[in-house]
Amino acid sequence: MKPETLAIHASNLVKNTTGDVTPPINLSTTFFRDEHGGYPGGHMYSRVSNPNRSALENTVAKLEYGKDAAAFASGNNCGLSLFQALRPGSHILAPDDMYWGIKKQLLTIFNEILEFDFVDQTDLNLIKSSIKPNTQLIWIETPSNPLLKITDIAEIAKIAKAHQITLACDSTFASPILQNPILLGADIVMHSSTKYLGGHSDILGGILVTARKDELWEKIKNIQQTGGAVPSPFDCYLLCRSIKTLAYRMKGHCENGRLVAQFLVNHPKVEAVFYPGLETHPQHEIAKKQMKDFGGMMSFLVKGDAEATSKVVNKVKLFAQATSLGGVESLIEHRYSVEGPDSKTPKNLLRISVGLEHVDDIIADLEQALG
Template sequence: MKFETRSIHKGNHITDTNRPVVQPITLSTTFEHENEAGMLYTRAGNPNRLALEELVASLEGGKVAAAFSSGNAAGTAVFQALEPGSHIIAPDDMYHGLHNSMSILFKGIHEVSFVNMADPEEVKKAIRPNTRLFWIETPSNPLLKISDVRKIAEIAKNQKAILACDNTFATPVFQNPLALGADIVMHSSTKYFGGHSDILGGILVGKEDNEFWAKIRTVQRVGGAVPAAADCYWLSRSIRTLAYRMRGHAQNAMVLAEYFLNHPKVEKVHYPGLKNHPGHEVAAGQMTGFGGVVSFEVKGGADAADRLIKDLHLFVNATSLGGVESIIERRAAVEGPDTLTPPNLIRVSVGLEHSDDLLEDLDLAFSKI
């Protein structure tokens, strides 16, 4: 089945005798012993969570999936599954929540090197004898850097290490890291999977159901950071329109990226769909679309960026991305004093409004700075 068809039909298991078209929400926290599905307790397994996991595994081309209560919980589960004393190579530009997880929660447990993952040679130089995990995020957050998944997969294989890829920005609509050589794919399902800024979640997909995956599953079931049945239901519902929403996000993002590229008050644009982006060729070789996030740097510094955001009406000044509404923020202000993000950089999660309206809103705001 094609992607759009699987999005609608995979994981939709009807056991209700009334034969509803959509699998109902199973809210029970416990199940009778010796039931046909082998359910015991909802932390260990729930029909809606299993349905969501089956659906996302299919879309990413993996054999197994594990859903969590947040994207941070999903990523952290991978770090928890590593043996203590492992060395992780991770991007110098990445989602700050997982950066903090690596550098704060696992301080003294694992060693971490943050490098430019867009440069395979820098990745090679960072390898240590105890390197066990290569973590990539492509496109990265918020600078939209592109990592060559195939090349880093080869490096990881030579090291007999695991390659995990945060695929949140691309989604399986535009990129399939497992097919490119990754072992694990991670998503903050809060973002494009949910698509409406109203569900918190995360999910991991494994290429193989192996020993390391068994450890991740143990972290999920014993640690208990699992999503509620209703959240799994709503995520499955939203994913049915994912392919069509992503096309709209990407189409609007390209319009805005070209607008920023030609605007006299913008000094730099970060979007892999632009041919002048340093990772454009790599992105074009591993992605079928360039996503819905654009970052740009405003002339005049942080103050000018803040004034621009304040004068916008359709763009919501908030943290997060992937919703149908356009969301904007000056990223360095959110990440804190240790951020490496330029202070004048604005990240835009381009929504599904009409692009003409978004451009008019931007024109008016730019005219005031």
């Protein structure tokens, strides 16, 4: 089935006697055992599994062409669980433009347990030269947050396989509709399901999808089930419901994103625009090769200093000045002020998540804020 069809039907796992077309929410934390001590319904305890979570994991695994999925209570839990599954002393190659929340885990939680280097992953030779004997994981993020760098998944997959290194890809900015890293050679795909999968800024979650059920994956599943950082049945239900419209929401985000990027490129008060759909983007050809479309995420530099940038972000009326992305509403944020004084993000950079409002209204708001 095509992604549009899978998104609607893959979560309909629950069979019941009342004939519901929409699967119900299963709130029970525990499940009946039979006379032999087994679990005829397939579930024992909701920390281990739950019908709604199974539906969610089945749906996203199918959308990403993976063998299995593990849903977590947040996107950050995905990174945390994968890092926990590595042997102490393992080395990770991570992107220099890495989402701050996951990067902070390495710097403050795993700094005495794992080794890591942050490198420009658009430079394949730099990746090759940065590999160490104890490198166990290459973590890529494409498009990246917040500079929208594009990493060549297929080429880095070749490097990883040649050195027997696991390749994990944070594909949150793309969603499974626009990009499928497993088909390009990645071993694990991550999504912050808070973002495009949820799509309405009202669900916190994350999910990992694996290309194969190997030893590393079994460790991750054990961390998920034993550690217990799992989403609630209601959150899983909402995510399954939201994913049913994902393909069509992404079409709107992409269409609006393309037009907003073109507007910003031509605006005299904008210094630069970071959007992979622009032919001027340095990795535009790679993006064309591995993405079906370019999404609704972009960043731009305001001509001027931090004060001038602050004036722009404080003048918007339609955009919500808020963290996060991927919702139906347009969001704008000054990333440097979120990431703190150690951030390498330019002080005049604004990141925007282009929503599903009419594009004329989105552009008009940016026009008056910049003007």
